[in-house]
Amino acid sequence: MIEPKPKKPVRHLLGLSGGKDSSALAIYLRDKVPEMEYFFADTGAELPETLEFVDVLEDYLGKPIKRLNTGRSFEHYLKLNGNFLPTAKSRWCTSELKIKPFEEYVGSDEAITYVAIRADESHRQGYLSSKTNISARYPFIEDEKNEEDIREILDSSGIGMPKYYEWRSRSGCYFCFFQRKVEWVNLSERYPILFEQARKYEEFHRDQGRTHTWSQGERLDDLVARSGEIKANAEQQEIADAKKPKKRLLESLTQSDRPDDGCLMCIL
Ligand code: SF4
CATH class of the missing domain: 3.40.50.620 (HUPs)
Structure with a gap:
């Protein structure tokens, strides 16, 4: 048997x-x-x-x-x-x-x-x-x-x-499209080589007159050109968030623009 x-x-x-x-x-x-x-x-x-x-x-x-x-x-x-x-x-x-x-x-x-x-x-x-x-x-x-x-x-x-x-609100790929604009600026300062690589990925299809961007509505070139403004806005947002009751900076960073649930595998 x-x-x-x-x-x-x-x-x-x-x-x-x-x-x-x-x-x-x-x-x-x-x-x-x-x-x-x-x-x-x-x-x-x-x-x-x-x-x-x-x-x-x-x-x-x-x-x-x-x-x-x-x-x-x-x-x-x-x-x-x-x-x-x-x-x-x-x-x-x-x-x-x-x-x-x-x-x-x-x-x-x-x-x-x-x-x-x-x-x-x-x-x-x-x-x-x-x-x-x-x-x-x-x-x-x-x-x-x-x-x-x-x-x-x-x-x-x-x-x-x-x-x-210290500079970004979640884990995940360096080019993650869920990162905030200020995080792209931070990436450009901390890891210029990675930023440059991400920027190059945006070049595909440009010769056909189409632009695909990581950050909504804005190419990384343009985004980083206004890094001062982006940082100032982010600072103001932090101050406003810090004044909100029971919400610390980290919490506000991690919750304010969270992706929908499909991506928790990348960030939890
Ligand atoms: S969603 Fe996940 S796999 Fe896709 S770029 Fe972001 S971190 Fe990377």
Whole structure:
């Protein structure tokens, strides 16, 4: 008689974006879910601070963080998409560089993915796989953890906030079209080479008289030419946000122009 194959144990997975929330969740669950597998879908266009932060986190967790990479560059997918830049409405980058590598990594295994949506943002849904073998859990919602708690988890671990929060409000690709105009200015000052690369991507189709821009309604050339004005506006906005009750700068930065839920995989 043929023995039935033993059933594979359910896999427990936590995807890190290099953002504060998924990092705090990994720290929070490190001892609660010892069988956790950590992964990071590296788009190949991550900020240097993000990569450094993931390395630090890996040391803290004491387990490898599996780097998922399609082995193909952003340019490859850009070409496949007719050299049309991804946009909020046509977000092929998330699908190709984040979701597909994750689903391939899981395969047909039964898996639970732990999503770092907080209790104070429980209206958001995050990435939900259409694959029936993957289900989601939301520990911060279950345990009523909010923004303050996340900071506390990061601070008390000694890891603290990712460094890019000094100049940018979220993780993700250096050219992410969700970044604010002032963040583009900051990118141009901190990482001129990356900014220049992003600027070059806007050049596709220009010879046909069409302009595709990362930042809505404005080419990066034009944007950076008025960097003084953009910075002054951002400062005024910070002052106005700081006066609003119960809303700190970080919160205002991370919540005021958040993308819709499809992209939480890049930023949590
Ligand atoms: S971070 Fe932005 S550009 Fe990068 S994959 Fe996510 S949505 Fe696309």
